[in-house]
Amino acid sequence: MNVIETKNLTKFYGKTRGIKNLNLTVKEGEFFGFIGPNGAGKSTAIRTLMGLIAPTSGEASVLGLPLGQCREYLRDVGYLPSEAAFYNDMKVRELISYSAKLRGVDCSSEADRLCSCLELDTSKRIDSLSLGNRKKVGIVCAMQHRPKLYIMDEPTSGLDPLMQKEFFRLLRQRQQEGATVFFSSHVLSEVQHNCTRAAIIREGSIVAEGSIDELSGTSAKRVVLHGVKEIPAGIDGRSVVSGDDSVSFLYQGDIKLLLRELSSLPVKDVNISDPELEEIFMHYYQQEGR
Template sequence: MPAIECRNLTKYYGDVRGVEDVSFAVEDGEVFGFLGPNGAGKTTAIRTLLGFLSPTSGGATLLGHDATDPVASRRARERVGFLPGDPGLDRDRTAGAFLDHQAALRGESSRDRLVDRFGLDESRRIGDLSRGNRQKVALVAAFMHDPDLLLLDEPTSGLDPLLQEEFAALVRERVDDGASVLLSSHVLGEVAALCDRVGVLREGHLVAVESVSDLRSRGGKQVRVRVAEDVARADFERRDVMNLRVGETVSFTWTGEYDALIDLLSGYSVLDLDVVDAPLEEAFMTFYDGDVPGPAGSGNGGRSAGTRVGDAPSNAAPADATADSGGGDR
C-alpha cells in the first residue's frame, strides 16, 4: 500500500480554488516532490492530506488511514513528521519547552542527536531566534520521533547552504531506514537533488507526474557553438530551437533529436561545441506556458477561466500538529 494515495482531491475556499482533482501516490521509500511557485496549491494539498482542512471532494489515505476521517487521521499523524512552510512557533517558549510539548505527543527518540547535529540551543526563547534557528527547531520537531512518513513544506527556507546539505543528508538517512517523504518546494535544485519523482502543480491542478530525469530531459540541451563562417540566423530559427542568441558564439536550447542537431551544424565548419543539460528551470517553465491546464492527463481546464485561483490563508492546525504553521498557504 502506498504511503500516500490521493484520489481526485479538491479543496475550494468558497469560489477560490486551492486544489482541484489532484491524484497521485507516494510509494514506500520514495521521495516525492511537489513542485510549483507560491500559490500553486502545494500547502493546501498537504494540509488537506493531514486532515487540517476538509476536502470539498475526493479523498486520500495516509499510511493506510483515511485522511478525511478525524480519528483515522489522528492515528496516522502519530507516525508522521510535518514541517509547515512557515512554522508558527510560540515565541514566548524556549526551544526546549516547545520540543518537550511535541515529544509528549509523539516521542523523541532522536531528539538529542538532532539537537546536537543542528547546533540548536534549547535554552533560548524562540522569539529571540533568527529565522534559520527557528527553522532548526521545526526540523528537529518533525524528525525527532523517527516518523514513517515526512510531509515537508518548503523545508530549507531560512537555512544557510551548509544546513541545507545537512537537511538533505537527514532526508536520505530516513529514506534509507524505510521512511517516505512528500516534499514541497519551488527550489528546483532541491527537488532535483532529493526527489525520485515530482508532481508539478499549476494553479491548483496537477499538470504532470514524472521522474526527475524525465523532467530534466524535457528542458532539452543547452548548445554553444562557434563556427568559422558568418551565421545565417534563419538557419537556426526552427521549432526545436529555443532561446537563440547569435553572435561570435551561437547559443540556444535544443529540444530535438541529436541527429537533427548534427544535420543543422553540418553546414558549418565547427570550431568549438559544448552541449550540456539545460537548467531545470527551463523544463519547469514548459508547464507554465499557454492556457491553464486541467488535471494531469486530461484536457479539462477545470472551472471557468474567470475563477480566481490561489490559496486561502491557512487555518490553525490541530493541537497535535508538529510545528504548527502560522503562515499562509503556498
C-alpha cells in the same frame, strides 16, 4: 505500497483555486520532491493531506488511510509547515518536549541528537530565535519521534547552505531506514540532488511526475546552435536565449525535422543535451503563455 495517493483531489476557497484534480502517487521509501512556484497549490495540497483543510472533492489516502482518518495516521507523520506558529514565550527545549508529550512519546535522546546535529541552542526562548533557528525547531519537532512519513513544506527556507546539507543528510538517513520523504520546494537544485522522484505542480494540477532522470530526460532537449543568432523559422523552440554568435532553445518535437531545418542554416556547431530540471520546470511553466 503507496504512502500518499490522491485522486482528482480538488480544493477551492470559494471561487479561488487551491488545487484542481490533483493526482499524485508517492511510494513507500521514496524521497519525493513537490515542485512549483509560489501560489501553485503546494501548501494547499500538503495541508489537505494533513487533514488541515477539507477537500472540495476527490479522494486521498496517507499511509493507507483515507483523509477522514487523519488523526490515526498523523501519529506516523512528521510535519513541518512552511510557517510554523510557535509559542514565543517558551524555551526551545520546552517546546520540543511539549511537542513530544502531545504525541505521547519520550524522544528526548533523539531530540538531543537532532539539536546537536543542527547546532540548536535549546536554552533560548523562541522569540529570540532567527528565522533559520525557528525552522530548526520545527525540524526537530517533526523528526524527533522518528515517523514513517515526513511531509515538509519548503523545509530549507531560512536555513544556511551548511544546515541545508545537514538537514538533507538527516532526511536521507531516515529514508535509508525505510521512511518516506515528501517535501515541497521551489529550489530545483535541491530536488534534483536529493530526490528519487518529483512532481511539478502548475496552477493547482500536476503537469509532470516521474523520476528525476525521467523528468530531466523528457523529450525536451536543450539545443545550442553556434554561427546563427535566431532559431530556424520552422522550429517551435522555447526558452530562447540569443548570444552574439549563438542561440539556445528548448526543443520538444521530431528530431529529424530539427536536423533537416539545421542543414539549411550556416551553423558552425551544434550541441544537443538533456536539460537541467530547472529548464524542464521553466519549460512547463512557459507553456500556455506563462
